[in-house]
Amino acid sequence: MASIIALSSIFHPLYKKPLTTTTTTSTTTTTSTTTTTCTSISLHTNSHFNNTTTLLKTLTFLPSAIASSSSSSSSLLSEEAFKGVLQNNELGYDFENNDMSSHNNVEDDDELDISKLALPSSLVDSLHKRGITHLFPIQRAVLIPALEGKDIIARAKTGTGKTLAFGIPIIKGLTEDEHGIPHRRSSRLPRALVLAPTRELAKQVEKEIKESAPYLNTVCVYGGVSYGIQQGALSRGVDVVVGTPGRIIDLINGNTLKLSEVQYLVLDEADQMLAVGFEEDVEVILEKLPSKRQSMLFSATMPAWVKKLARKYLDKPLTIDLVGDEDEKLAEGIKLYAILATGSSKRTILSDLITVYAKGGKTIVFTRTKKDADEVSLSLTNSVTSEALHGDISQHQRERTLNGFRQGKFTVLVATDVAARGLDIPNVDLIIHYELPNDPETFVHRSGRTGRAGKEGNAILLYTSSQRRTVRSLEHDVGCKFEFVSPPAMEEILESSAKHVVAALNGVHPESVTFFTPTAERLIEEQGTSALAAALAQLSGFSRPPSSRSLITHEQGWVTLKLTRDSDISRRFFSARSVTGFLSDVYSPASGEVGKIHIIADDRIQGAIFDLPEDVAKELLKREIPPGSTISKITKLPPLQDDGPPGDSYGRFSDRDRSSRRGSRDQRGFKASRGWGGSGGRGRGSDDDFGDPFRKGGRSNRSGGSSRSRTGKSSEDNRLIGGRQSSRFSSSDRGSFGGSCFNCGGSGHRASDCPNNGGFF
Numbered sequence: 001m002a003s004i005i006a007l008s009s010i011f012h013p014l015y016k017k018p019l020t021t022t023t024t025t026s027t028t029t030t031t032s033t034t035t036t037t038c039t040s041i042s043l044h045t046n047s048h049f050n051n052t053t054t055l056l057k058t059l060t061f062l063p064s065a066i067a068s069s070s071s072s073s074s075s076l077l078s079e080e081a082f083k084g085v086l087q088n089n090e091l092g093y094d095f096e097n098n099d100m101s102s103h104n105n106v107e108d109d110d111e112l113d114i115s116k117l118a119l120p121s122s123l124v125d126s127l128h129k130r131g132i133t134h135l136f137p138i139q140r141a142v143l144i145p146a147l148e149g150k151d152i153i154a155r156a157k158t159g160t161g162k163t164l165a166f167g168i169p170i171i172k173g174l175t176e177d178e179h180g181i182p183h184r185r186s187s188r189l190p191r192a193l194v195l196a197p198t199r200e201l202a203k204q205v206e207k208e209i210k211e212s213a214p215y216l217n218t219v220c221v222y223g224g225v226s227y228g229i230q231q232g233a234l235s236r237g238v239d240v241v242v243g244t245p246g247r248i249i250d251l252i253n254g255n256t257l258k259l260s261e262v263q264y265l266v267l268d269e270a271d272q273m274l275a276v277g278f279e280e281d282v283e284v285i286l287e288k289l290p291s292k293r294q295s296m297l298f299s300a301t302m303p304a305w306v307k308k309l310a311r312k313y314l315d316k317p318l319t320i321d322l323v324g325d326e327d328e329k330l331a332e333g334i335k336l337y338a339i340l341a342t343g344s345s346k347r348t349i350l351s352d353l354i355t356v357y358a359k360g361g362k363t364i365v366f367t368r369t370k371k372d373a374d375e376v377s378l379s380l381t382n383s384v385t386s387e388a389l390h391g392d393i394s395q396h397q398r399e400r401t402l403n404g405f406r407q408g409k410f411t412v413l414v415a416t417d418v419a420a421r422g423l424d425i426p427n428v429d430l431i432i433h434y435e436l437p438n439d440p441e442t443f444v445h446r447s448g449r450t451g452r453a454g455k456e457g458n459a460i461l462l463y464t465s466s467q468r469r470t471v472r473s474l475e476h477d478v479g480c481k482f483e484f485v486s487p488p489a490m491e492e493i494l495e496s497s498a499k500h501v502v503a504a505l506n507g508v509h510p511e512s513v514t515f516f517t518p519t520a521e522r523l524i525e526e527q528g529t530s531a532l533a534a535a536l537a538q539l540s541g542f543s544r545p546p547s548s549r550s551l552i553t554h555e556q557g558w559v560t561l562k563l564t565r566d567s568d569i570s571r572r573f574f575s576a577r578s579v580t581g582f583l584s585d586v587y588s589p590a591s592g593e594v595g596k597i598h599i600i601a602d603d604r605i606q607g608a609i610f611d612l613p614e615d616v617a618k619e620l621l622k623r624e625i626p627p628g629s630t631i632s633k634i635t636k637l638p639p640l641q642d643d644g645p646p647g648d649s650y651g652r653f654s655d656r657d658r659s660s661r662r663g664s665r666d667q668r669g670f671k672a673s674r675g676w677g678g679s680g681g682r683g684r685g686s687d688d689d690f691g692d693p694f695r696k697g698g699r700s701n702r703s704g705g706s707s708r709s710r711t712g713k714s715s716e717d718n719r720l721i722g723g724r725q726s727s728r729f730s731s732s733d734r735g736s737f738g739g740s741c742f743n744c745g746g747s748g749h750r751a752s753d754c755p756n757n758g759g760f761f
């Protein structure tokens with residue numbers, strides 16, 4: 001107990017003994033303040049040396065970019081500071097090599113061991129029960145300054161444990177006084193207030209605090225449910241209130257929630273308050289709080305409003321930034337992929353992506369609108385179990401959905417941003433950004449639903465050709481790198497499906513197996529391994545052979561081919577028209593059927609990739625090809641030339657922008673987007689409807705499903721031609737050939753009519 005008192009007395013915000021300070025200037029002053037505080041602990045509190053040692057050692061492990069002073073801040077923690085603390089290097093810490101091993105008394109693991117940090121034993125016990133034994137970096141970074149009573153701005157990557165970073169010091173402060181003596185409370189007005197941007201996040205924070213400190217009364221308040229229960233809980237007395245700003249204001253106005261005794265304020269996911277339009281409400285609440293309080297602001301990102309808020313309402317906050325300006329803002333375990341898709345192909349590839357990248361685990365698909373969430377979820381139900389989560393779904397149903405997803409009752413959650421913000425669902429393996437997020441912050445939040453608590457995960461961004469530049473901006477703004485990959489090839493899908501089926505087989509009850517064994521033995525005798533292969537194919541959903549798919553649009557029944565031309569033979573500009581010209585000469589029906597065309601982005605190669613219906617492609621590949629040219633079916637897309645419209649730039653995408661852009665579309669005047677609006681500034685789900693100003697037709701409508709996209713539009717409408725203009729032409733229209741000569745590149749004639757014909761055509 002003595003050591004607990006000692007630690008509390010040194011660090012607890014309510015401790016009256018003045019901390020030792022030194023006077024130097026500006027930033028250095030701050031450093032010295034912290035340093036001296038620590039130094040005084042280290043050098044002058046001999047009787048408590050062991051615990052102090054532990055704390056100091058914990059501090060020494062803080063990452064180098066741990067804290068910086070904000071404009072109004074007066075604190076700075078850094079390794080420099082810690083070097084100062086340990087002038088005599090009592091702990092034997094090797095600062096140069098960030099190595100504690102030379103210290104001989106305490107094992108490395110002890111540094112973050114929560115049972116060694118003089119926290120209330122009840123708290124330690126409940127954390128242990130939850131499997132939480134050691135602090136995460138943001139928690140160890142926040143703990144000491146929070147216990148010192150400092151206002152804090154903390155920024156850490158998603159899923160790294162921010163809730164307990166503020167939860168632990170607040171629980172300690174609410175549990176015992178500065179001497180470690182349990183509080184006896186007279187009034188039961190709330191002493192801690194946590195503001196969260198969404199109901200789900202509020203409930204999650206409540207859960208985290210309740211599970212860590214079941215002996216405290218924690219009440220969660222949010223809109224969409226009746227006031228009665230929340231009012232009742234508040235009137236019975238409460239320690240911690242967690243809630244969304246709107247309902248909190250209602251309860252304050254209804255005189256049920258009184259904030260006069262609030263000592264701790266937390267703004268969780270402060271950046272998201274802004275995103276969901278709570279900025280005014282937040283400020284109204286902050287104005288009503290007692291001025292003598294400790295405030296902690298947690299945010300994954302730092303937009304201007306959050307900085308303003310900090311300046312206005314926090315007192316000389318210490319900024320603890322475990323992200324930094326340049327660094328990747330996502331947890332390390334998250335692998336990022338970007339996949340080029342069209343509006344219509346997104347739905348087709350979605351289940352394939354889930355099959356290959358989620359590896360049988362949980363997936364969250366993010367859409368921008370509620371309607372999309374419903375539609376996408378519905379379209380998935382044939383292949384996977386899926387549910388939608390958005391604001392139009394009742395609160396009760398939302399909770400049921402979330403619980404079902406947590407418990408693995410279904411594996412794919414299709415959610416809008418607001419509904420899924422800040423959700424902590426363990427073991428989400430895959431995030432799919434079905435549409436581009438509105439801004440980098442949203443991207444970080446969405447992606448951060450995977451790779452939580454040190455685990456690994458994948459996040460896939462689906463983008464259209466007109467959004468390439470936005471994807472690059474995103475990389476820059478988030479400080480991340482995407483791996484640009486093609487949609488999974490059929491082989492990968494089959495292989496992953498087989499793996500899932502094999503994994504599922506392991507779950508079959510042995511008794512059921514015995515039941516089927518005689519039939520299995522007979523089948524193997526009769527058919528050998530093909531019997532098992534047939535069973536796997538059936539279980540994978542591939543009882544019929546998969547039809548080929550375009551690598552560009554992913555539409556079934558299409559094949560993607562690559563055409564290259566030897567640059568020694570022709571130095572002419574290679575364009576989409578070169579492709580149509582080539583097809584027209586080699587196998588003229590193909591020129592009327594060609595789908596999308598993209599020019600290959602490789603200086604050493606003159607070439608393009610393009611789609612043809614499977615049967616036409618087969619015929620084409622049988623034809624004799626002019627010397628110097630190659631044509632082949634490909635299974636992976638090569639790098640392609642950027643063909644986005646010029647205005648696909650960074651910015652927020654408001655509804656007003658969207659509607660005005662729609663208006664401009666109707667007038668047939670495509671205006672460059674200024675937003676991350678997905679679709680290069682076009683409305684939802686219409687990414688390719690009018691995205692390519694250079695798109696031209698040329699393909700006849702084929703009978704049968706494959707020539708039409710799922711949207712009902714002909715693929716002709718969808719054609720995208722490598723960003724360059726192509727002329728309309730028809731293979732049967734030999735009189736007015738609009739392509740360019742594959743031989744000389746000149747327009748208006750075919751290679752067979754080329755005056756420079758090398759003899760082949």
Ligand SMILES: Nc1ncnc2c1ncn2[C@@H]1O[C@H](COP(=O)(O)OP(=O)(O)OP(=O)(O)O)[C@@H](O)[C@H]1O
Nearest residue numbers: 132134135136158159160161162163164422424453
């Ligand atoms: N020290 C710890 N040891 C083990 N697990 C922990 C620890 N701290 C937190 N966790 C768990 O890690 C998960 C993520 O924590 P939390 O939700 O607080 O992250 P976050 O940083 O707030 O994420 P986000 O920014 O996405 O909201 C939770 O399930 C939490 O219980």
